Every structure is written in C-alpha cells, then in structure tokens.
Amino acid sequence: MxxxxxxxxxxxxxxxxxxxxxxxxxxxxxxxxxxxxxxxxxxxxxxxxxxxxxxxxxxxxxxxxxxxxxxxxxxxxxxxxxxxxxxxxxxxxxxxxxxxxxxxxxxxxxxxxxxxxxxxxxxxxxxxxxxxxxxxxxxxxxxxxxxxxDQSSIRNLLAAGARPSKSGSAQTTGEAQLLASYALTLLRCFSRRADDIRMWLYLGPTSQSTSSTPATQYFWKASKSSTVYATIHNNSRNVLPLLKTMSPTSQQRDDWTVILVFLELYTFLLKIMDDEEFMGTSDNRRSSAISTIEVAELVTFLKNLGFTLYFNASELQTSGGTTDRDVGTSSLGRHFGKPSTAVSEQTRSASENEPPLTLAGLPGLTIDYLKGLVTGLLRAVYERDSRRHFLPKGHWLMTERFDMTAFIPGVVAEEESRHMVQDAEDGEEGKDDAESDDELEMGLARRAVTSGHAAVLRTQNARERASRQASRKRYLESVAPRLEILQNMPFFIPFTTRVEIFRQFVHLDQAKRRNGHTDPDLWRQSVMFMPNSAGLPPRDILARQHAKIKRKNEFADAFEQFYGLGSDLKEPIQITFVDEFDIPEAGIDGGGVTKEFLTSVISQAFDPSNENVEHTYFVENDQHVLLPNPTTVEDLKGRLRAIGLRDSQPGFRAEVKNLLQQYEFLGRIIGKCLYEGILVDVSFAGFFLKKWALTGGANSAPMESGYRSNINDLRELDEGLYKGLLALKNAPADQVEDFGLTFTVDDLIADPSHADGRRVVERELVPGGSDMSVTAENRLIYINAMAKYRLQVQSAQQTGFFLKGLGSIVQPSWLSMFNQAELQTLIGGAQAEIDVQDLRRNTQYGGVYVIGDDGQEHPSIQLFWRVMHALPDEDRRKVVKFVTSTPRGPLLGFGQLNPRFSIRDSGSDENRYPTTSTCVNLLKLPMFRSAGKLKEKLLAAVSSGAGFDLS
Structure with a gap:
C-alpha cells in the first residue's frame, strides 16, 4: 500500500x-x-x-x-x-x-x-x-x-488584502478586484447566507493582532479611486452610455466589481449602525463608517446612477448578455407599482423575450440587481437624513432633469394607462401559471423519476415562471419612467408636488370606480342605472353604504356593518347617529357626519385607554406615538385558553380571526381618511409608517414584504431595549459574556390563571437559541435577531392585517411616494405655522355671515380674523383643532380641507361661547361687537373643550 x-x-x-x-x-x-x-x-x-x-x-x-x-x-x-x-x-x-x-x-x-x-x-x-x-x-x-x-474563511478573506503595504498605500487594484469578485460570487450563490457573509466581512479578521483596514472603508477607498465612480459622480448624463456599452474594458469590469461590493457592505452596515455612530459622535472605535461629507459624495453618485436606471429603463432593456439569476433578492432594494403606457403586443413580446442586460458583461450581475441595490441604499441613507438632516437642503432633488411643468400630467397619464396594462398582464400571467403547473404535474405523473430529478423539474419550472414574471416587470418598468422614479426614489421630486400627484391619483381612481362621478350625490343617483359586479339591486348597493351608529359604540357598530364592504368602503357612505334608545340624531349627512364618524372611530379604537372597545389595538411609546399592540393576539389566546377553549377548536380560531379582521378594518378606516383627504389627529411610530408602502394591496396576503428592521427603529419601540443593545454592541469583546444573554426573548402575555393576570413566555430567536450564549463573535446576529423579533415578528399578524386593509383603500404604490414623516403629514396635516391668510381665503360663510353683493365681510367676521392674526401660533392651532378636530392644516393649504372651513352666526348674545360642528368643520360664532370679547370667549371655549352641538 x-x-x-x-x-x-x-x-x-x-x-x-x-x-x-x-x-x-x-x-x-x-x-x-x-x-x-x-x-x-x-x-x-x-x-x-x-x-x-x-x-x-x-x-x-x-x-x-x-x-x-x-x-x-x-x-x-x-x-x-x-x-x-x-x-x-x-x-x-x-x-x-x-x-x-x-x-x-x-x-x-x-x-x-x-x-x-x-x-x-x-x-x-x-x-x-x-x-x-x-x-x-x-x-x-x-x-x-x-x-x-464558514465564518473564519469569510472574515480572513481581507486579512492580507486590506493590510497596508510598506509604502502605506492599500493593495493593488487587481487584488482588490479579485477579492471583490469572490465576495460577490459568494453572495450570488449563497443568497440565504448573504447577511452572514456581509457581517463577517464587516467584522474582519479573527486574529486580534491583525492590523487591517475595515472592509467597508477599504472598498470605499478603492471605489472612489475608480474611473467608473468618477464618471458617474461628475454628471448624471454620463451614466447611460456607460451602462449600455457592449464592449466594456477590463478596467470597467474591475471598477464595477469593487463598487458593488462596497454598496453591498454599506447597505448591511446601515442596518446595524446607530445614528450616533453614523454621525461620528459615538465612542465606538470599531466603526467602519464613512464620514458624512463622504456620504454626501456617495449620495450624488447613487442619485446619478439611480435616476438613469429608472428614467432610461426602456433604453436599458436591450440584449447585453446571458440570462442570469438576479442577486438582488437579498439586498434592501424594493420595487413598487407597475408601469403604464400601452405598447403594441409585438413590442411587449420582444421585451419579454429579451434577456436582462448584464452590468459591464459581468455574469449574473444584471441591471435589475444593480437597480435593487442602489434603490435600497439610497432609501436607507434618505431615512437617516430625514432623522438627522446632515445633508444640505435640496441635495436629494433632481428636478433639473425633468420638465416640471409637464411632470404631474405625465405621471397621471402613466398611472392611468398602467391600470390597463396591468389588468391585461394579470389575466395572462394567471393563465400561464396554471398551464405551467398542469404541464409539470402531468410530466411527473408520466415518468417514474428519482426524488432528485423531480426536485430539479420543479425548480426549473419555478425558475422559468420567475423569469417570465421578471421580464414582464422589466417591460412595465420601461414604459412608465416618471412613475417608477416617483415610487422608488420619490425624494428626487419636491414633497408638495408628490402630494398633488397623490390627490390626482385618488381623483382618477374615484372617477374610474364611480362611472365618472366624483360627487357623492351624483354617484348615488347614477347607481340606480349602473350595473354592478355583485349582482345586487341598486337599492341594496346603497343600503350597504349606510349604517346606524350608536354613540360610544362607534367602532363596534362600524365594524359590524361596514367590514363586509371590503374595498367598496372607498365609495361614499351615509351615517345616521343614534342614541342609546335607537333614536336618530338630527342632521343630514352631506359629508360632514361621515367625517365625524371616521374621526370618532379613530379616536375610540386608537386610544389605548378607551374602555369602550374590546381590545387594546394600539399602544403608545415614550414619545406618545402609536404602534400596533404586539401582544394583542397572544393576550386573546391566553384569555380563550383560560375559559377552556383549545387552539384547535373552531370557536378559538373564529375569535382570533375576528380580532385580525378588526385590525384589517382599522387599516381601511385610516385608508378612507387618506382617500377622502380627511385629516385626523393621530400620530404613528415612524418604523410602523415605513411599512405602509411595502405591503400588497386588496388581494395580497397579509405580510410585510419590504420592511427591514434595524437598531435605530428599536428606539421608537423601546428606548430601554435600544440602549441595552447599544451597550452590548459597543462593549469590549472580553465583557460581552458578562451580560449573561442567550438567543431568547421574554414576552409578557395575558393569563387569567396567574395572580397578576400575566405570565412570562420565553421564545427562541433562532433554533436552539436557549442553549446559545451571546458572545463577541455573534452579538451582531443577536442584535439583528432581537430587532427583527420586536419590530417585525412579534406584531406580524396585527401589522399585516392592518396593512392589508390600508392597501385595499389606498394603493401601496401611492404611499411609496412618501417617507414616514411625510406620511404622518398626509394623515394629520402640516407642522408649519397656521397661515391665517390662506385660511381666510378658503373659508365659507353661512347665515347672517354670507358675503353679499358688496363683497364685504360682516363686521364680526372682520373682528374674528383680526383676533386670529394677533394670536400666537399655539392658540391658532387650538382654534383650528376646535373646529376641525386636528391642530394642523393640509399641506397644500386650507383649500384642500374636506369639508371646507366654515363660519356661521349663532345669535347676537355676546355672552355666549362659540361652538363647533367638527363633522363639517363649522364654527358657530356669535355676533361679537368687540375684539376683546371675541378673543376672551373664543379662547375660553377652545380651552374648555366645549364644541360639538347640533343647534
């Protein structure tokens, strides 16, 4: 031997x-x-x-x-x-x-x-x-x-490469390209381990004695020194020729490889980096962040690149390489909406059959992958800048590349035709998928194949289906460039422009659904002559849109009578309020009672302390903003088990389903307010708002499809947990195990069998987590797992059903035009000072106060505006809230308030206090003869909380 x-x-x-x-x-x-x-x-x-x-x-x-x-x-x-x-x-x-x-x-x-x-x-x-x-x-x-x-292999990949040479410079570009190419290939082949790979590259060599440049900084320096980076950074018009070149040089391929690895690493880094570390104010010396000045340079590069990827998508849909698997599934990139303008069937077919263009001819690195990577990173930096404002004002805008006078009508036209294209695509795609499934099952039935061969056939069928869907997606993207930019990189366009577009989208949808009638009364008349998909008589259609609502029972009655409407809650509804004896209140719903109904439901269901609702659907954080109660479902299950019901029993499942449907209905109610332009005085946590644009609409499963948790969002959920995880993250390596942590988390849920009505349940963050200690090596994995559990997993059902309901009223692609702060403005109005002149221009008058032929305001009205001008903004806000139920005005001015701000007389007795009907934004103002008396009574009424009456 x-x-x-x-x-x-x-x-x-x-x-x-x-x-x-x-x-x-x-x-x-x-x-x-x-x-x-x-x-x-x-x-x-x-x-x-x-x-x-x-x-x-x-x-x-x-x-x-x-x-x-x-x-x-x-x-x-x-x-x-x-x-x-x-x-x-x-x-x-x-x-x-x-x-x-x-x-x-x-x-x-x-x-x-x-x-x-x-x-x-x-x-x-x-x-x-x-x-x-x-x-x-x-x-x-x-x-x-x-x-x-393996962790050791990945961490030591850059041990020699990132070490400075004797001259003090980094290793050669060729070696950097080799390491970058290897890292990208690993990410491509092992996409399920992508975050682990990124994290281990970030952590660097396992040897504590090794002195090396952190991977992010190392690849950033290599990227900045490249010709491709300089070309893109200098001018956005340079990008298209660079992307379209059919004969890239070897240097261009090397440059792109290094740039892509940096973008991958920095994307991951932003997930685990807190704001203080990002801003350079942290004591953490392990940081591999780039300075905020360099971030501004990076944003310019990404803006120029991202703009071209979306605005010139049709020119990039050309054959440029073999069809490759898209790596982008593991990046932060997200796409919303489908493009629009109809193109001939021949053009569409050609687009579908084209293989995706590869980046500089690099196998597997498609333009789609690059688009997802750039989109995700730009959004992540923009969210950070929205909190800390480290970039100059206007740095995000790219209005110089648009004809802004034609931008809004252009986007609306794309949205209108997008519906036609997408309706046809959905029908065709469903047919193709069904045929593919039938063919596969018939093929497997005809042949006795090994389990391995059968798995291969199924995988091939899934990949072919995914390829068809990707091709159709690229085709749709290519024909709606403005819409794609608006929905993926909205920060290129001013906020006020986006709000105008949102209202235009709603108006377009109303006209489409209501046979061209956006006025509620005209729509109700037209229903009598319109065919309907439900096959119901016209009077039954109108009856479904009407409800009797008992005071103090608004949410329960609304859920019982309107949940079955689904997306038809978009249509005009009619409300009759009744007292405890079922006697109707006086008043006709001309839109105002609907507003009163919606605001009443919201104030009741979203108030954590309200005793008139069965569950605590939302809870407040330390900043007094709302987030879904993370234990509502488990609390209900605990109470059901305490009365003897088992999880498998129909009654148990029905109660849980009913609770989740209530969350779905709350999503519809908020969507209805956005759809109708009704402002409500409710504030949501930023991390919750970030999810609104990232989940499917009416026909989608309740799931969070695009949100990625991070340590900064934890601050809005639990300040104590956020500080604790920061301490763990920044602790010296030899002190990490002193925290005594395992990969588990404790939940406190309802259990009536316990003395205090609660019990602690331990849950594993990863399989086998109770036996896995948190160490210096795996603490980032623990932090990510904890953030994911608290921000996503724990409240996934509640959030998912809320978003499903929201998406059935307002398309998520419309919401994707806004970040979390902007969405809050859409919900509750602008934070800017109350513009009294704008309010005065958009106020309607009734009774004695109606302006006559001479065009002059009544003397009492003139006194009112004189007082309003003299009030500090804090008191102006109180007056606005007194009348409209929210202390803020619409972003685009009071001309957008629905219903309009109105004033009418309420007698000549100056000792009376002003009152309001907030349902119709109506101020009932006595005919005061002195500004002093008017101010005294107005501020007293505002401060006392007096208000709604039907006099």
Missing part, C-alpha cells in the same frame, strides 16, 4: 505537468480514499496555477466543473498548505480559482437546495447525468461548499 501511495504522489512532488493532469482528473467524482491519498501530497498553489492555465474547453460541462470545484475545495480546505484555519487568508491563486469556477456554476447549480443523500459516484450517474442545468448537490458536495461560507 505504501508503494502504491508513493507511486501516486511522487509525480506531484516534482512535476508541474502532473498538476495539469490532476486538474483534469478532479473533474469527476473521486472515492474518499483517493482524496485522502492526495490530501497530503497536493500543493494548492501549483494546483490552482495549473487550473488557471487550462484551456477554457478542457473541463467541459457544468457537471465536470462542479466536481472539479468540489474536489478542489475539499483538498485545499484541509491541506496543510492552507492557512485559513490558523487565522491567515488563502493564497490569491486559490481564491481566483474558486471564484472563477463558482462564477461559471452560479446559474447551473442549486447551491442552497435540499441535498440528495447519495454517494458521489451513484449521485453522478443517476442524478447529474440526467440534467444539464439546475444541478442539485448531494450531501458530500453540500458539506464541502458550506466551508466556503
């Missing part, structure tokens, strides 16, 4: 040519004994050099390259010449070889599929030989490739 071993390994010790033959031999499955025999003799560097010199056609087929990669990693990963497990990096020749092979296999191998439990030779013959793409892995290959994304 020793003689045989010597005969085999002797050539490897003295012959370079032998490694060429070995490289070819490794392109097939080898017995474990053979690998063990080669293990001690192989020189990794010589083997990798031999691979680099092999002619491109020498190792043919994905199957052979798969075995070559697997055998190479198995040999190099355990060979004595590898130093990665001693805290040192692999040789660059090994990284180059693995990166090249892995890149060529990225689209042919399912690296993250369930492995097939078969021995190598049998697996090769029975599974791999039957397919040419979508190759699965067996258990051995899966285990070998997992070593590529």
């Amino acid at each position: 020793d003689c045989l071993q010597n005969a085999l390994i002797a050539p490897l010790q003295r012959s370079v040519e032998a490694y060429t033959g070995l490289a070819i031999l490794l392109g097939r499955p080898l017995a474990p004994q053979m690998l063990e025999l080669l293990h001690s003799a192989v020189d990794t560097t010589l083997l990798c050099n031999a691979l680099a010199k092999l002619p491109s056609g020498q190792i043919q087929g994905a199957r052979s390259r798969l075995w070559l990669l697997g055998n190479l990693v198995a040999l190099a990963g355990s060979a004595d010449t590898s130093r990665s497990h001693e805290g040192e990096p692999h040789e660059t020749s090994y990284i180059s070889a693995v990166s090249t092979l892995l890149g060529t296999l990225a689209d042919d191998v399912e690296f993250e599929s369930q492995p097939v439990d078969m021995e190598n030779t049998e697996f090769d013959a029975q599974v791999l030989s039957k397919v040419s793409t979508g190759l699965p892995l067996n258990t051995w290959l899966n285990g070998v490739f997992r070593a590529l994304v």
